[in-house]
Amino acid sequence: MLTREIMGALALAILWVTTLLVAGVAFKQATSHLRRLRSLTPLVPGQEGVGLLRGTVQEGHGEESALARYEVSQVGRAGADEGRRRTIHFSDRTFSGAVFGGKVKVANVELDIRAGDGDIWPERGAVLSEANCSDQAQFVRVYEEARKARGHLRSVKVNLKKGDTVWVFGKVRKEGNSFSLGDPAGDSILISAVDPRAFSRGKALFAITFAWVELVIAGGITFLALMPPRFDGWPSKVGGLLGLAFFLSVQPIGTAVRDAVRAPSRAFVRGRWVEPNPERDSTAASRSAAGA
Amino acid sequence: MSTKVAATFRETAGGSTPPATGRTSSTGETWLVKHPAEWRQIGIIAVYLALLFSMYFVSYCRNPLFFAGACYFSFLNTVVIHNHLHQGIFKSRKLNMVWRAVLSFGALYPASANIPSHNLVHHHFDDDGQPDWAAPEHVNFRWNLLNLIHFPNVAGPNTFAGVQRWAKLAGRADFRRQYLFENVFAFGLTAALLAYDFWNCLFFIVLPQLYGARCILRINLIQHDACDVSSEWNHSRNFVGRAFNWIMCNNGYHTIHHNRAGLHWSVLHSAHAKEVIPRIDPSLDEPSMIAYLVKTYLLHFARPEKRDVAAAERRGQSSDLASRQVRRAEAEEASR
Structure with a gap:
């Protein structure tokens, strides 16, 4: 016979295996950020070696004097109406980055950066602002394509351009009187609009906090479920119910944490446009219909 | 999809699966269901629900045999969800929708989720630029x-x-209405059973429900890890044991199912033999799932390395398979 004690032990074992795996993944993510943090050693201007420098873009060889560009390609599809407003939902397809080359001034030293591949970290606010709908006319234009089977394909691009403050990571080399930044061994250069050390530290802390909080909650639920009369009384029953709720919710929360600690170059953008001014559009449409 | 090939397999289906006595009329018309083989799926669900409720109500049935059986049949319940969401079992649309709710209770997730997650996303892997929601990576x-x-x-x-x-x-x-209906039915009935007898529901209803739901997710890893999802015929691992495929309603034949999603499950064995075997790396045709699981996950510590399994299809004969873009468009059209 399968007694309540046997089945309770089985249920708690399942709960704990899941809890430990979710926590393990969070610790792995934290470790990966901490490893990055260790590699991002700050350099002083004029110092050679692999490390991180903060400076200002002096010159960029891309469009609008861009030193580098972050890009996410998206597809937009017509969504269900919200009240009288139409909507468009965007999903991400691919993330990419390009270094156009240029110069970054670090204190009084100029750092030469060549065109090539690189990891480009934009500011989140700049990406969201670039992905926003500017006006009703733009919405109507995009919606026409978004309602078709293929959807509306677009690229959200953020340039790191002349005058911007950037953090650059790579191998600094002195070549005559000037300095250049190249790929560090086994990695590509990083050009970031946010402080990568603060970012990595914050994300590592977040993932570790989540993992410990998750373990403490699972411990509390286990304690409650095992309170006498075990698998019979109310405290134990509440523990069982909380255990089920915890089991069902810890998995989506774990994946949400995973998504939240993605590097800025790979963070999901997605997004939704709600029609800004449907009245104006319908007035314009009726006017154009009357004119026709 | 080639109409000619589809028609050939439909004919094979009629031939290889004789109508069951008492379930078809004298004209060969099946009663209630679209295909006589669907009675096997209905039988699986009946056995599963009987196992669940016998454990819930009868203390004598709360034994390892019933529990293990309920867990296995819960997995089969999700296999039936998979088949039903590709081709509804019943002639009546309304009955198909109600059946989805029954299956949703068995798996504790709304069966209709399979339309976007399996039929539209998984069948086309990462063709739209983002990984399949259930990609091994x-x-x-x-x-x-x-x-x-x-x-x-x-x-x-x-x-x-x-x-x-x-x-x-x-x-x-x-879809949203049906999804809500299935959610309310599955979680509502489970909640009612929890309220009536909390521990027996948690242990003998919810645990098997979750086992099946988690197994069908795991199948994505088992069937695609170390395969080449960018290839046409070597993107999936098949489990070709005959007894296994009888109870699994031919869900072991995964390559042909991906490529010709419109084929009825009862004809997948012959379609696999005709179309897949000449083009697949033999290592992707596993005789036994249990042997594969033991070999891959217990006897080896590390994940298997990826090999160029698609070389087999480059050497094999060409096929009239429609492009992935066309197949995806057909699937999207069918989901509307």
């Missing part, structure tokens, strides 16, 4: 057994978040 422990155990913890949330996003698009109002 979502787990990356060095100890491969942990990947197998952890996989549903990632693929499940990816799937349901993806379904929520898909359901918000225009023209999905019917």
Whole structure:
């Protein structure tokens, strides 16, 4: 016979295996950020070696004097109406980055950066602002394509351009009187609009906090479920119910944490446009219909 | 899909699966169901529900045999969800929708989630630029057994978040209504059973429900890890044991199912023999799933290396298979 004690032990074992795996993944993510943090050693201007420098873009060889560009390609599809407003939902397809080359001034030293591949970290606010709908006319234009089977394909691009403050990571080399930044061994250069050390530290802390909080909650639920009369009384029953709720919710929360600690170059953008001014559009449409 | 090939297999289906006595009329018309083989699926669900409720109500039935049986049949319940969401079992649309709710209770997730997550996304892998919600790459422990155990913890949330996003698009109002109905039925009935007898429901209803739901997610890892999803015929691993495929309603033949999703499950064995075997790397045709699981996850620590399995199809004969783009467009059209 399968007694309540046997089945309770089985249920708690399942709960704990899941809890430990979710926590393990969070610790792995934290470790990966901490490893990055260790590699991002700050350099002083004029110092050679692999490390991180903060400076200002002096010159960029891309469009609008861009030193580098972050890009996410998206597809937009017509969504269900919200009240009288139409909507468009965007999903991400691919993330990419390009270094156009240029110069970054670090204190009084100029750092030469060549065109090539690189990891480009934009500011989140700049990406969201670039992905926003500017006006009703733009919405109507995009919606026409978004309602078709293929959807509306677009690229959200953020340039790191002349005058911007950037953090650059790579191998600094002195070549005559000037300095250049190249790929560090086994990695590509990083050009970031946010402080990568603060970012990595914050994300590592977040993932570790989540993992410990998750373990403490699972411990509390286990304690409650095992309170006498075990698998019979109310405290134990509440523990069982909380255990089920915890089991069902810890998995989506774990994946949400995973998504939240993605590097800025790979963070999901997605997004939704709600029609800004449907009245104006319908007035314009009726006017154009009357004119026709 | 080639109409000629599809028609050939439909004829084979009629020939290889004789109508069951008492279930068809004298004209060969089946009663209630579209295909006589569907009675096997209905039987599986009847056995599963009988196992669940006998354990819930009868203390004598709360034994390892019934529990293990309920867990296995819960997995089969999700196999039936898979088949039913490709081709409804019943002639009546209304009955098909009600059946989805019954199956949803068995798996504790809304069966209709399979339309976006399986039929539209999984069948086309990462063709739209983003990984399949249940792609093997979502787990990356060095100890491969942990990947197998952890996989549903990632693929499940990816799937349901993806379904929520898909359901918000225009023209999905019917889907949203049905999805809500299945959720209310599955979780409502489970909640009622929990309220009536909490521990017996948790142990003998909910645990088997969750076992099946997690197993069907794991199947994505088992069937595609170390395969080449960019290839036409070597993207999937098949499990070709005859007894296994009888109870699994031919769900072991995964390659042909991906490529010709419109084929009825009862004809997949012959279609596999005709179309897949000449083009697949023999290592992707496993005789036994249990042997494969033991070999891959217990006897080896590390994840298997990827090989160029697609070389087999480059050497094999050409096929009239429609392009993936065309197949995806057909699937999207069918989902409307």
